Amino acid sequence: MRGSGAPGAIIMTRVASLWRYMAAMPSLVPQPIRIDCVRRAVVLFGLLLGSCGPPPPRGDRIDLVLWKNQVGLDEAAITNVLIDRFNAGQHRWRVIAQSLPQGGYDQSIVAASLAGRMPCIVAVDSPMVARYAWAGHLRPLDGQVSAALLRRVSPAAVGRYGGHAYAVGQFDAALALYTRASILRRMHTRVPTLDRPWTGAEFQTLLERLKAEGAYRYPLDLATRDDKVSWWTYAFSPMLQSFGGDLIDRRTMTSAEGVLNGAPAQAFGAWFQALFAKGLVARAEPDENAFVKGRAAIAYSGDWWEPDFRKAWGSDLLVLPPPDFGHGVVIGGGSWQWAISRTCPHPDGAGAFITFMLQDKQIAAMSDASGNVPVTEHAAALSRDFGPHGQSRVFFELMRRFARQRPATPAFPTIANAFTFAMRDVMDGKDVHDSLDDATDDIDRALADTVGADDCGRARGAR
Amino acid sequence: MGVRRHSPIAPWLFGAPALIGLMLFLVLPFVMAVILTFTDQRLVSPRPGAFVGLRNYQRLLSVGALVQTPERSAAGAPVYARVRSITRGNRAYAGYRPLTAFRLGNRRVTVLATDPAFLQALGNTMLFAVLVVPLQCAMALGLALLVNAGLRGQTLFRAIFFSPVVMSMVIVSVVWAFLFNKDLGLFNQALGWISLGAVRPVDWLGNPATAMPAIVIMSAWQGAGFQMLILLAGLQGISQELYDAARLDGASAWQRFVHITLPGLRQTVLFVAVVTTIAALGLFTQVDVMTGGGPRGTTATVMFEAVRHGVREENIAYGATISVVYFALITLVIVVQQAIRRRRGGGVA
Numbered sequence: 001m002r003g004s005g006a007p008g009a010i011i012m013t014r015v016a017s018l019w020r021y022m023a024a025m026p027s028l029v030p031q032p033i034r035i036d037c038v039r040r041a042v043v044l045f046g047l048l049l050g051s052c053g054p055p056p057p058r059g060d061r062i063d064l065v066l067w068k069n070q071v072g073l074d075e076a077a078i079t080n081v082l083i084d085r086f087n088a089g090q091h092r093w094r095v096i097a098q099s100l101p102q103g104g105y106d107q108s109i110v111a112a113s114l115a116g117r118m119p120c121i122v123a124v125d126s127p128m129v130a131r132y133a134w135a136g137h138l139r140p141l142d143g144q145v146s147a148a149l150l151r152r153v154s155p156a157a158v159g160r161y162g163g164h165a166y167a168v169g170q171f172d173a174a175l176a177l178y179t180r181a182s183i184l185r186r187m188h189t190r191v192p193t194l195d196r197p198w199t200g201a202e203f204q205t206l207l208e209r210l211k212a213e214g215a216y217r218y219p220l221d222l223a224t225r226d227d228k229v230s231w232w233t234y235a236f237s238p239m240l241q242s243f244g245g246d247l248i249d250r251r252t253m254t255s256a257e258g259v260l261n262g263a264p265a266q267a268f269g270a271w272f273q274a275l276f277a278k279g280l281v282a283r284a285e286p287d288e289n290a291f292v293k294g295r296a297a298i299a300y301s302g303d304w305w306e307p308d309f310r311k312a313w314g315s316d317l318l319v320l321p322p323p324d325f326g327h328g329v330v331i332g333g334g335s336w337q338w339a340i341s342r343t344c345p346h347p348d349g350a351g352a353f354i355t356f357m358l359q360d361k362q363i364a365a366m367s368d369a370s371g372n373v374p375v376t377e378h379a380a381a382l383s384r385d386f387g388p389h390g391q392s393r394v395f396f397e398l399m400r401r402f403a404r405q406r407p408a409t410p411a412f413p414t415i416a417n418a419f420t421f422a423m424r425d426v427m428d429g430k431d432v433h434d435s436l437d438d439a440t441d442d443i444d445r446a447l448a449d450t451v452g453a454d455d456c457g458r459a460r461g462a463r
Numbered sequence: 464m465g466v467r468r469h470s471p472i473a474p475w476l477f478g479a480p481a482l483i484g485l486m487l488f489l490v491l492p493f494v495m496a497v498i499l500t501f502t503d504q505r506l507v508s509p510r511p512g513a514f515v516g517l518r519n520y521q522r523l524l525s526v527g528a529l530v531q532t533p534e535r536s537a538a539g540a541p542v543y544a545r546v547r548s549i550t551r552g553n554r555a556y557a558g559y560r561p562l563t564a565f566r567l568g569n570r571r572v573t574v575l576a577t578d579p580a581f582l583q584a585l586g587n588t589m590l591f592a593v594l595v596v597p598l599q600c601a602m603a604l605g606l607a608l609l610v611n612a613g614l615r616g617q618t619l620f621r622a623i624f625f626s627p628v629v630m631s632m633v634i635v636s637v638v639w640a641f642l643f644n645k646d647l648g649l650f651n652q653a654l655g656w657i658s659l660g661a662v663r664p665v666d667w668l669g670n671p672a673t674a675m676p677a678i679v680i681m682s683a684w685q686g687a688g689f690q691m692l693i694l695l696a697g698l699q700g701i702s703q704e705l706y707d708a709a710r711l712d713g714a715s716a717w718q719r720f721v722h723i724t725l726p727g728l729r730q731t732v733l734f735v736a737v738v739t740t741i742a743a744l745g746l747f748t749q750v751d752v753m754t755g756g757g758p759r760g761t762t763a764t765v766m767f768e769a770v771r772h773g774v775r776e777e778n779i780a781y782g783a784t785i786s787v788v789y790f791a792l793i794t795l796v797i798v799v800q801q802a803i804r805r806r807r808g809g810g811v812a
Contacts, residue, residue: 284668413775428759438560450505
């Protein structure tokens with residue numbers, strides 16, 4: 001078992017330190033017998049662990065502990081393969097990976113940072129990078145990962161704050177509309193392309209005709225049964241941007257006034273509310289299989305659903321860009337990224353690891369094994385699935401053309417919460433303008449409270 | 464060695480383990496929470512929290528009113544200026560949001576609050592307690608009488624009725640969210656089947672009018688087994704001789720219930736009601752899993768607001784303020800209640 005290596009190594013170091021502790025207190029026990037026993041036990045225990053863990057360090061390798069969120073089996077397996085490749089490819093560093101449950105990942109980072117026990121390398125969710133940088137959990141990548149290398153990576157996959165790059169992703173994700181070619185033929189609707197996506201009006205007409213046809217109780221699935229703040233912000237703030245609004249004013253990064261509650265945002269809110277009022281979208285689907293089971297004609301979801309959809313509909317499946325509501329197609333950019341903790345004693349080792357992970361070959365290996373979207377042009381070309389003729393190429397194109405990062409500000413948790421609560425109220429019929437004003441006031445207050453004058457300046461510089 | 468009978472240290476010594484625990488995990492955190500309410504401390508921040516005086520309390524509790532006369536009249540109905548535009552444009556109303564509105568002649572009075580969501584949550588929590596305590600206690604009493612009636616297989620029924628209590632509330636909530644689903648949920652399907660399609664599907668958790676009652680029903684079902692057990696113990700404590708004597712006097716089953724069972728259970732029922740009320744005031748898990756406080760804030764509770772602000776938005780000072788105010792309110796209710804009871808001359812306790 002690959003995954004058992006890391007905890008095994010930790011226990012070994014614990015046992016070794018216990019042995020040192022015992023040895024330092026010789027007066028407590030009849031020394032010869034006891035120490036001998038302990039030593040023998042340690043050796044036996046070590047052998048036991050060694051049989052299933054990685055080989056013990058050779059020479060003077062330095063251990064670098066890495067924390068990542070627990071992910072799907074494919075992604076976890078390929079990450080371990082890449083870490084093993086890194087460890088085997090040089091003799092200075094040895095990366096030891098530990099997986100933490102995703103639900104409590106943020107709290108674990110915060111707790112570790114407060115206790116001064118951060119690992120050297122951490123995986124960070126893209127919208128949290130600014131917050132971690134501001135809170136002092138991370139150190140800039142400056143000097144550890146070359147700027148030339150970062151320039152090759154798609155912009156949304158680099159986490160910047162205060163004029164510095166703090167994190168960089170090996171992969172990204174992409175949102176798309178999924179539907180079936182047979183449905184569009186039946187509706188006599190054109191198949192949109194990346195260059196000519198549906199307009200908002202075209203999309204609306206299609207939905208209403210699908211509803212009128214009567215075959216679908218709710219033609220569109222927006223995954224609104226998932227009430228998590230992360231999904232609502234990731235999925236629906238790009239639509240808000242396509243209408244011409246935004247979560248906050250990205251020129252100043254100090255206010256949402258006029259942007260989140262202006263005329264374009266109100267138009268977006270009214271449209272969103274009408275989706276539910278007209279019965280085009282279910283408020284809460286009973287499960288997440290509305291599209292797979294044929295209950296919905298169109299689904300709005302991420303690239304991670306493509307394998308299931310493909311299995312259900314085969315060559316009938318269409319992966320389409322989201323509609324252009326007037327200001328271009330927008331999808332969310334930025335997935336989990338690698339960063340170096342502030343307290344890491346060997347940032348050069350962490351930098352070497354991140355540089356290794358950004359090699360086109362490793363990116364392509366990650367993408368082909370896990371289905372995640374590669375972040376460089378060359379890696380995509382190397383990849384089987386994301387190459388010019390690969391079956392998942394469309395996601396790379398969507399990401400390259402339309403991905404926009406969520407705002408890089410330490411107040412992101414408040415922004416995401418306020419936006420989500422406002423949109424859920426809008427969905428349930430509350431006055432659109434009032435809801436957006438509420439969210440705007442919450443965000444502006446949080447920005448004024450947390451991000452004082454000095455931080456605002458830094459945030460502005462980050463752009 | 465003589466044993467000193469009145470050592471002043473002994474009671475403290477024996478009480479120490481519990482007292483130290485209470486101090487460490489109850490009193491100390493509460494004192495820290497009170498201190499937090501006067502700061503702008505965030506959960507995580509590179510800057511230490513600064514003293515901000517009563518700002519958190521002002522933001523939580525300020526209320527006001529806005530009286531408007533109609534701007535014009537459209538088709539007989541008066542039209543008023545948008546409240547939110549006035550409050551956001553006028554410095555005197557900065558931070559205020561509409562809570563509720565009513566008409567006074569042709570004037571419209573809007574009650575404003577700086578945190579209407581909190582006041583709404585306070586009302587929701589009280590509503591939940593008022594609905595769930597009688598329902599749950601009545602259900603528990605009914606179940607207790609049923610499994611105490613000497614029917615066959617009553618031990619099995621005791622176990623069945625108690626089983627929801629030992630299930631995780633999160634799992635129960637997820638399952639009930641399925642049952643309440645508008646289009647495919649069991650309740651709507653059953654309703655439609657029984658009424659031969661006459662009853663339209665109800666969006667139990669999506670309709671502001673039904674969301675809280677749905678949570679009440681689910682919570683009463685989940686918790687009643689525990690109260691049943693306590694009431695069962697109370698029932699078995701009532702002397703059988705009383706029933707025998709009543710039967711000899713020709714009392715009906717209903718008369719025996721009203722004149723023997725209920726008075727005999729008085730203390731137990733009181734205890735059960737208090738325990739249920741305490742649990743009801745802490746309502747959180749069901750709301751978080753089933754509705755997320757929606758629709759339109761109709762199921763948000765005080766605890767939900769405290770967690771939302773304090774943990775999810777990382778504004779721990781504001782979350783602490785909500786908790787402290789809530790604590791003070793509940794304490795006030797209990798003190799008033801005790802005072803009334805004492806004035807009436809003892810009462811039950």
